[in-house]
Amino acid sequence: MKFLNILATGFFSFAVQAAVPSNGTTEAKLAQIKELLTPQLSVNATIVFAKSEKWYDITHRAAAPRVNPSYLAVVDVATEDDVVNTIKVANEIGVPFLAVTGTHGWTDDISKIQDGTQVRMRGLNHVGLGPNNDTAYAGGGVIQYEVVHALFPYRKQAVHGLCECVSIMGPLLGGGHSVLQGAHGFAADNLGLRDTGHNLGIVLEFEIKAYNIHPDPWTFITLVYKADKIEDYFEAWNKLEDTITDPGLVVLNGYYRNLPEINTEKPVIVMDLIYQGYDTAAPQYIEAYRAIGPIHEETITDIYWNELFDVTNFGHDDRDPASMRENYNIFADLVAIETYNTSTFIFESYGRKGVRNFPDGLNAVPPEERNKHNMLAAFLFWSGDNETELAVAREFGERLQVASRNGEIAHSYVNYAIGGEVLPQVYGRDVNRLEKLQVIKTKFDPYNKFGFYASLAGP
Numbered sequence: 001m002k003f004l005n006i007l008a009t010g011f012f013s014f015a016v017q018a019a020v021p022s023n024g025t026t027e028a029k030l031a032q033i034k035e036l037l038t039p040q041l042s043v044n045a046t047i048v049f050a051k052s053e054k055w056y057d058i059t060h061r062a063a064a065p066r067v068n069p070s071y072l073a074v075v076d077v078a079t080e081d082d083v084v085n086t087i088k089v090a091n092e093i094g095v096p097f098l099a100v101t102g103t104h105g106w107t108d109d110i111s112k113i114q115d116g117t118q119v120r121m122r123g124l125n126h127v128g129l130g131p132n133n134d135t136a137y138a139g140g141g142v143i144q145y146e147v148v149h150a151l152f153p154y155r156k157q158a159v160h161g162l163c164e165c166v167s168i169m170g171p172l173l174g175g176g177h178s179v180l181q182g183a184h185g186f187a188a189d190n191l192g193l194r195d196t197g198h199n200l201g202i203v204l205e206f207e208i209k210a211y212n213i214h215p216d217p218w219t220f221i222t223l224v225y226k227a228d229k230i231e232d233y234f235e236a237w238n239k240l241e242d243t244i245t246d247p248g249l250v251v252l253n254g255y256y257r258n259l260p261e262i263n264t265e266k267p268v269i270v271m272d273l274i275y276q277g278y279d280t281a282a283p284q285y286i287e288a289y290r291a292i293g294p295i296h297e298e299t300i301t302d303i304y305w306n307e308l309f310d311v312t313n314f315g316h317d318d319r320d321p322a323s324m325r326e327n328y329n330i331f332a333d334l335v336a337i338e339t340y341n342t343s344t345f346i347f348e349s350y351g352r353k354g355v356r357n358f359p360d361g362l363n364a365v366p367p368e369e370r371n372k373h374n375m376l377a378a379f380l381f382w383s384g385d386n387e388t389e390l391a392v393a394r395e396f397g398e399r400l401q402v403a404s405r406n407g408e409i410a411h412s413y414v415n416y417a418i419g420g421e422v423l424p425q426v427y428g429r430d431v432n433r434l435e436k437l438q439v440i441k442t443k444f445d446p447y448n449k450f451g452f453y454a455s456l457a458g459p
Contacts, residue, residue, distance in 0.1 A: 140203040219275055
């Protein structure tokens with residue numbers, strides 16, 4: 001793995017004097033970026049400025065306008081040296097930088113970068129197999145769809161998420177939940193880097209374990225229920241998750257959502273059941289959820305690994321039925337407001353046996369994440385940048401969080417963090433473990449240059 005850490009080695013100093021004197025104005029910094037960086041970039045790299053027609057496409061984020069970083073320039077890199085030289089120049093002129101591939105991070109921390117330089121990593125998107133065909137290597141700017149389709153002709157797969165347009169490295173550095181984790185653990189468990197999240201540097205190239213694709217196809221079943229089935233739904237969820245130790249490659253993706261083509265009155269509750277092969281506990285899940293009485297059901301069979309992204313369209317332990325009823329009521333009030341009526345509240349179970357086969361101390365993934373494999377997340381969607389609408393969304397989001405916890409101590413998956421979480425909430429509550437991570441952060445990034453995503457240096 002090639003891992004770029006400018007500050008750890010002192011290779012480029014934070015206090016390096018600018019080659020071109022700066023008066024600190026935006027215009028001066030733009031001139032410096034152009035003058036200093038252009039000669040150092042490879043022939044296929046480009047610097048994009050705000051007046052370019054490309055600007056919106058390469059700076060817009062999935063969580064905009066809530067997440068709203070500001071850039072003076074975007075450097076579309078083509079080689080690893082382009083990344084190094086971009087950061088060198090950014091440090092010389094005192095401009096913050098952020099490496100970006102998929103633009104899907106949700107945390108408000110990203111908005112802290114203002115008048116910065118975006119290092120757009122998409123040019124580093126090569127994928128290949130290692131010499132023994134048991135590992136895959138890829139550039140730091142690759143997205144998940146590219147890895148799936150590059151490895152599939154060799155009947156190989158790697159452990160990563162299911163959303164095809166998201167980067168590999170972003171989720172992986174935060175742990176990386178996967179439909180394959182029931183067999184092979186988190187994505188981070190399959191990487192040599194033990195990491196501390198997104199805190200230490202920029203990955204230029206990485207090597208990850210590659211597995212033979214099982215010949216059995218996947219099946220995708222969707223069951224839809226009215227809200228009066230919420231208690232039955234989560235009682236079944238809890239019973240199945242508590243009694244089946246190893247369901248095999250079975251993924252539960254549940255959610256609340258407005259589906260007016262099925263129910264025009266209120267949000268429905270949905271269960272997407274995704275499983276591979278014939279030797280799993282899927283029949284038990286199917287039987288239990290059909291017994292609840294869905295108002296709609298669809299089944300797609302014979303899905304192969306390279307098609308799973310497109311078909312499924314994916315974009316805490318036991319769930320207390322009473323708290324989930326409260327949660328639903330809050331969500332229903334939200335989506336009754338037209339502004340937010342496309343929002344979704346999800347609850348996921350990606351599998352656990354493979355994850356728990358690895359010790360808690362293996363890497364920086366917190367034990368809370370390894371031992372509480374179920375996840376909840378509210379995805380609140382609306383258009384525009386009205387501050388009042390943002391405040392309403394935040395209020396509902398906080399109410400949904402409180403209701404979901406049912407009095408438990410909060411833990412947030414770092415890749416679903418929205419900003420403002422205390423460090424133990426995302427990195428684990430073991431004091432000695434957290435202190436160790438912070439010591440590593442101080443050693444390798446003393447100036448917190450890599451501080452725009454759940455920084456271990458704190459707010």
